[in-house]
Amino acid sequence: MSATQAQEFVITRVLNAPRAQVWNAWTEADRLQQWWGPKGCKLRVVTLDLRPGGLFHYAMEFQPGHAMYGRFVYREIAAPERLVYVSSFSDVQGGITRAPFEQIRDSWPPEVLNTLTLGEDGGRTMLTLRGHPLNAGEAEAKTFAGMFDSMRRGFGGTLDQLASHLANA
Template sequence: MSTETEFVITRVFDAPRELVFKVWTEAAHMERWWGPKGLALSVAKLEFRPGGMFHYIMRTPDGHEMWGRFVFREIAAPERIVFVNSFSDAEGGITAPPFEDPWPSEILNTVTLAEEADGRTMLTLVSAPVNATDEEVRVFKEGFASMDEGYGGTFDQLAAYLAQV
């Protein structure tokens, strides 16, 4: 995958790397910060190991539900997590995204955590479509601004959560 099809976002958190890594590894933590602002998240399953799955449901205030999943490919504590993210059904199978545009069914994500001065952590997330059609790649690239806003909100929630734990 070329870098022109990769979405990249970086954020520095006022928390040590081990803590930032930990809140990606346990269901009770993920329920508190993962996902878009305003949605409630419940974890159906979290098997934090290569080949394991994080399966979750997000609910809007008006009751709309969307399932999602990660399948972990690589875990190198505490600096790297690689997973494929997809929309899913209640059983954990991959489903089509809940929007009209042809969005890729699978997105490869690499989260890298780097120690900064004064106990801070720089998180870099790199995302790219997997097994996508040219049209899906085009739509993915056109979605960078929306993804920047969405991950920005998710990472705002992560920052607030890290300040509490």
């Protein structure tokens, strides 16, 4: 197993919606803000420029007036089956910042390379999301791998919200 495979986070989900509908939920601002992020947060799309090199910059509000920012920089877009992007925490202007959580602030990798793949079978969609640290040091890679259980819970909740959004779309 390579070092990248050892530190790769993978989550899958079968969604009861056609692939095109799932793709649109990942690539359209009005849809993303209805489901992206942890349960209980309100998402505001700052920018969504869906093209290689384009930026998705967003704010997550858990309480009014307290926003946490994130961003994707798209690397590859192959509609409706594959989306490759680098995710990071960000500041209000969209620049990369360290994680906003005290316990991992200095050891979380600043950039994570993510690959979303969508397969279709009989009107249902198999979603697979893979991520691994990009240009990370040893401590950052170790912190990332140590957070897999937490990430499964977090992304699991986010994908639950996606499933609910798709059911009501």
